[in-house]
Amino acid sequence: MARDRFLRRWVVSVMLAEAAGFAIPAMVGGILSLLAAPAGVVYPAMVLAGACEGVLLGFGQSIGLGPAIPRTPWILATAAGAAAAWSIGMLPSSLGGIDFGSPWMIVLTAVLGCVLLLSIPTLQWLVLRRQGVRSAFWIPVNAGAWAAGILWTLAPSPFIDETTPAPALFGVYLLAGLLMAATVAVLTGFAARRIASGAAQGGPVQP
Numbered sequence: 001m002a003r004d005r006f007l008r009r010w011v012v013s014v015m016l017a018e019a020a021g022f023a024i025p026a027m028v029g030g031i032l033s034l035l036a037a038p039a040g041v042v043y044p045a046m047v048l049a050g051a052c053e054g055v056l057l058g059f060g061q062s063i064g065l066g067p068a069i070p071r072t073p074w075i076l077a078t079a080a081g082a083a084a085a086w087s088i089g090m091l092p093s094s095l096g097g098i099d100f101g102s103p104w105m106i107v108l109t110a111v112l113g114c115v116l117l118l119s120i121p122t123l124q125w126l127v128l129r130r131q132g133v134r135s136a137f138w139i140p141v142n143a144g145a146w147a148a149g150i151l152w153t154l155a156p157s158p159f160i161d162e163t164t165p166a167p168a169l170f171g172v173y174l175l176a177g178l179l180m181a182a183t184v185a186v187l188t189g190f191a192a193r194r195i196a197s198g199a200a201q202g203g204p205v206q207p
Helices: 002-034 039-065 071-089 103-130 138-154 166-200
Strands: none
Touching (some): 002 039, 039 071, 039 166, 071 103, 103 138, 138 166
């Protein structure tokens, strides 16, 4: 029963936090698009919005994990990882005149894609390691979960264009964000429970 309660708490807290967090860059990106803002404005704004998403995600995950994981370092690590992920993810739309179909760019894109997926869980793992929690599995589990979850944010692309009304555009991406959040929360639940169990053996820590 305790394990079931943990999973329910984890899924609900992470799903709601990430859905709310993703709404920030979704709204910022939509507004900047409507304003036709230049790339020099869009790029840093989206990275900052991504960091805000990371703060909410980290907060939701810290609630799910419970008191055995230090909240503030976890949130800061998650925010930094999210900012790094967005800084990579925004590169294709920010850089012009690049042939992304060239062999070297395909390789570079694949490498950067891996770095993007690994950014959040790797920094979180550093926090866990400082707590003495054996948690290397957290990195591949999260990378796989995010790889699956991000697909939801790509799904609307074939069905929207510059003629799509702004309310519909925002609504579609908010729904995609909710589905992404639910996917990540569910796929990481068992790994999170294992981490919480291992961390709890050392007793609660201070935020």
